[in-house]
Amino acid sequence: MAFVLSLVYFIYFFTTAVLLLPVLAVLYPIDILLATKKKFLHHLTILWGFHFLRINPFWKCRFEGLENLTNGNNYVIVANHQSLVDIFILSGLRHHFRWVVKDSLMRVPIFGLIMKINGDVSIKRGDLKSVKEMMSDCKGWLNKNVSILIFPEGTRSEDGKICQFRDGPFRLSVDCDVPVLPVVIAGTRQVLAKHARVLNFAAEMTVRILPPVMPASFQESPVNMRRSVQAVMIEQLAQMTGDGGSGETMASRGRNSL
Numbered sequence: 001m002a003f004v005l006s007l008v009y010f011i012y013f014f015t016t017a018v019l020l021l022p023v024l025a026v027l028y029p030i031d032i033l034l035a036t037k038k039k040f041l042h043h044l045t046i047l048w049g050f051h052f053l054r055i056n057p058f059w060k061c062r063f064e065g066l067e068n069l070t071n072g073n074n075y076v077i078v079a080n081h082q083s084l085v086d087i088f089i090l091s092g093l094r095h096h097f098r099w100v101v102k103d104s105l106m107r108v109p110i111f112g113l114i115m116k117i118n119g120d121v122s123i124k125r126g127d128l129k130s131v132k133e134m135m136s137d138c139k140g141w142l143n144k145n146v147s148i149l150i151f152p153e154g155t156r157s158e159d160g161k162i163c164q165f166r167d168g169p170f171r172l173s174v175d176c177d178v179p180v181l182p183v184v185i186a187g188t189r190q191v192l193a194k195h196a197r198v199l200n201f202a203a204e205m206t207v208r209i210l211p212p213v214m215p216a217s218f219q220e221s222p223v224n225m226r227r228s229v230q231a232v233m234i235e236q237l238a239q240m241t242g243d244g245g246s247g248e249t250m251a252s253r254g255r256n257s258l
Helices: 002-034 039-054 085-093 111-117 128-143 168-176 222-241
Strands: 059-064 076-079 097-102 121-123 147-150 180-186 203-209
Touching (some): 002 039, 002 111, 039 059, 076 168, 085 180, 085 203, 097 128, 121 128, 128 147, 128 168, 147 168, 168 180, 168 222, 180 222, 203 222
Parallel strands (some): 059 203, 076 147, 076 180, 097 121, 097 147
Antiparallel strands (some): 180 203
């Protein structure tokens, strides 16, 4: 049954993506004329993205610390990465930002084109040229007062625990003098774990937004900033899950992990 429901859900995802694409195409020249920095396009896209979690009443999404996210301010938003579902739940932040994603997502039919229209930034892991281009693109958006959202682990966690962070997001923070906004996600791995193909249609997910961190607090050192932010996020995830940070919410214990 779960397999059939998952198949229906994925068909629905691509069907609505096909419908969204021409709408974005129509709005694209209007956005350029109004010089909104693709704000309308992004807002419509994240509404579309978040609705995938809202349509199932058995998926509970909770956001904590929204007062730490101020509209009009730009940040380097860093979030732990447990699942592909992270993209959908983070759309619920309702903030103007650009995703930084691996290049393979940009090659997904329809979905990748939507991300390109929105100006999202891709990176090819292990490719130095791609990393430099990503950093340049991100600096360009930050200098335009548009936030960047990046997963500093670089990939989804196998077990839900936070893996080693990379320096890139924190270098962006230092170079552009923009605060890092740590965001901790718990519970999405129970919906769709890495390598899983079948959705779990009953789960509780939490997004906790922590206070922004300024690079000046770390003497402009990306390494020190990275270490501090990672330690805080690990601690917060452990508090949220109650199991030392495995990424399994207390409410979802007892269910089979996908």
